[in-house]
Amino acid sequence: MFSKYDQDDSDSIDFSEFQMLLKDLDMEQLTQQEAELLYISIDKNLNNVICLEEFQKFWEDSPELDTFTI
DSSP states (O other): OHHHHOTTOSSEEOHHHHHHHHHHTTOTTSOHHHHHHHHHHHOTTOSSSEEHHHHHHHHHTOGGGGGOOO
């Protein structure tokens, strides 16, 4: 799942890649500010990208995503 959104193979998901994830999750109704706040809340070390560990934590802590498939 992570590699699908890490399109530049940087081992991280930047905000533009994260926006594709939101679209696939049918969450594109979020405002830009809401999307940015969600992104920041996932980026625990605040380095402006989401690493694999941060992504896994987000996914594990979101039980509603368990049924999501691509």
